Amino acid sequence: MFSWLTRIATACWRPVQRYAHMYKDENVDDPLLWSKDIGRHSVGEYSFAVAQANESIEDHSQVETGRAATFVGVYDGHGGPDASQFVSDHLFLHLIRIARETGTISEDVIKNAFSATEDGFLAHVRRMRQVKPLIAAVGSCCLLGIIWRGALYIANLGDSRAVMGCVGRSNHIVAEQLTLDHNASVEEVRQELRSLHPDDSHIVVLKHGVWRVKGIIQVSRSIGDAYLKRPEFAIDPSVPRFRLPEPLTRPVLSAEPSVIRRVLRPHDKFLILASDGLWEHLSNQEAVEIVHSHPRVGIARRLARMALQEAARKREMRYVDLRRVEKGIRRFFHDDITVIVVFIDHEHLVQSSVDVPEISVRGFVDATGPSEFSVLDGM
Structure with missing residues (x-):
C-alpha cells in the first residue's frame, strides 16, 4: 500500500519538478529570487529574472x-x-487593440496605448479613493520594448532603463543606453521641468541631498501619481x-513616454531592460560585459545576483546573509529588481516564419x- 502511494506521489511530482526547474532553477537558496532562465522569441532568445525586496512586490513585468x-x-511601481x-x-492589451485598429505598430500607436492606460488607471483611482485615499499617490515607471519587422521600439516613463550591448572593434562589447532616466537627479530632466514650469520656483527642490519634483x-514621468497631475486627486x-508647497493648478508629472524607433543593426547583439533596482548597483558597461562573457541560460538571474551581491557589499555584509533577510526588511538594502535580457540573432531577422511559442510570461508570479500577439502576424 505504501509503495503504491509512493509511486502515485512520484508520478504527480515529476511535472511539478519540471515546472519548478523552469522557473526556480538554482534559486532555492533565495526564495525572493525568481527566474525564467531561457525562452525563445521572434528573433532569438530571452532570459528573465526578478528579485523581491518590498513586502508586496512593486515590480511587475511581462x-x-x-x-x-x-x-x-x-x-x-512606487507607493x-x-x-x-x-x-x-492593460498596457499590452491596449497596444494590441490600437495596432489592430490601425494595422501597424508605430510611435503614435505606442503613445496612444500609454495614454489609454493612464486614463484607465486614473479612472480606477477615482473609483477607489473613498476606500483607499492614498491610491492617489501610487504610480509606476514604465519601460517597454517591441521588436517587429526588423525594428526595435523603446518607450519609457520614469527611471527604468534600456541598454543595448553592441559589438565594437576587436569584438569588444560596448554599452549603448537607449533611454533617458526621467529622474530629477539628471540635469537634463531638471532643465526640462524648469522650462515647462518657469513660474514655479519649487518645481525641483534639493532635499537631503536628493533632487525631487516639488x-x-x-x-x-509616470503612470498614476494622480495627486501630482489633477487637483481633484489632492x-x-x-x-x-505628500503635502505640496501650494495647491496644484497644472500637472507637474507627465504620462507621455519618450519613444524611439531603431532599425536593428548587425552589431546589436542583445538588449537589457531593467528597473532602477539593477542600475543602482551595476553600471551599463558592467552589465553588458557580464552578459557578453557568460552563457545565455540564466544570464538575467546572474545579473540580478550580481546586483544583490553589490548591495550586500555596500552594507558590509555577505550575500549569504542578505538572502536570509525577509521581504519588507530587505527594502532597506535594495529595491525590487527586474531584469530581462533579449538576445538578437540576426539570421532570424531575414526569415519569414520562425517557430516560436505564442505565450505570455509574467515575472515573479509564475503566470504563463x-x-x-498572433494578431500581428498578418500585418
Missing part, C-alpha cells in the same frame, strides 16, 4: 512572444503595487509625506498563458 513580434514590459499591476494588466518624488494635507 514578456509576450509571437511569430512576428516580441513585447517586453518592465513596470516599477504600492496598484499602478504597476494595472499597467501589466520636493516629493524623484521621477518626472491628498489630505494632514499627510505630510497564450499571448495575443
Whole structure:
C-alpha cells in the first residue's frame, strides 16, 4: 500500500519538478529570487529574472512572444503595487487593440496605448479613493520594448532603463543606453521641468541631498501619481509625506513616454531592460560585459545576483546573509529588481516564419498563458 502511494506521489511530482526547474532553477537558496532562465522569441532568445525586496512586490513585468513580434514590459511601481499591476494588466492589451485598429505598430500607436492606460488607471483611482485615499499617490515607471519587422521600439516613463550591448572593434562589447532616466537627479530632466514650469520656483527642490519634483518624488514621468497631475486627486494635507508647497493648478508629472524607433543593426547583439533596482548597483558597461562573457541560460538571474551581491557589499555584509533577510526588511538594502535580457540573432531577422511559442510570461508570479500577439502576424 505504501509503495503504491509512493509511486502515485512520484508520478504527480515529476511535472511539478519540471515546472519548478523552469522557473526556480538554482534559486532555492533565495526564495525572493525568481527566474525564467531561457525562452525563445521572434528573433532569438530571452532570459528573465526578478528579485523581491518590498513586502508586496512593486515590480511587475511581462514578456509576450509571437511569430512576428516580441513585447517586453518592465513596470516599477512606487507607493504600492496598484499602478504597476494595472499597467501589466492593460498596457499590452491596449497596444494590441490600437495596432489592430490601425494595422501597424508605430510611435503614435505606442503613445496612444500609454495614454489609454493612464486614463484607465486614473479612472480606477477615482473609483477607489473613498476606500483607499492614498491610491492617489501610487504610480509606476514604465519601460517597454517591441521588436517587429526588423525594428526595435523603446518607450519609457520614469527611471527604468534600456541598454543595448553592441559589438565594437576587436569584438569588444560596448554599452549603448537607449533611454533617458526621467529622474530629477539628471540635469537634463531638471532643465526640462524648469522650462515647462518657469513660474514655479519649487518645481525641483534639493532635499537631503536628493533632487525631487516639488520636493516629493524623484521621477518626472509616470503612470498614476494622480495627486501630482489633477487637483481633484489632492491628498489630505494632514499627510505630510505628500503635502505640496501650494495647491496644484497644472500637472507637474507627465504620462507621455519618450519613444524611439531603431532599425536593428548587425552589431546589436542583445538588449537589457531593467528597473532602477539593477542600475543602482551595476553600471551599463558592467552589465553588458557580464552578459557578453557568460552563457545565455540564466544570464538575467546572474545579473540580478550580481546586483544583490553589490548591495550586500555596500552594507558590509555577505550575500549569504542578505538572502536570509525577509521581504519588507530587505527594502532597506535594495529595491525590487527586474531584469530581462533579449538576445538578437540576426539570421532570424531575414526569415519569414520562425517557430516560436505564442505565450505570455509574467515575472515573479509564475503566470504563463497564450499571448495575443498572433494578431500581428498578418500585418
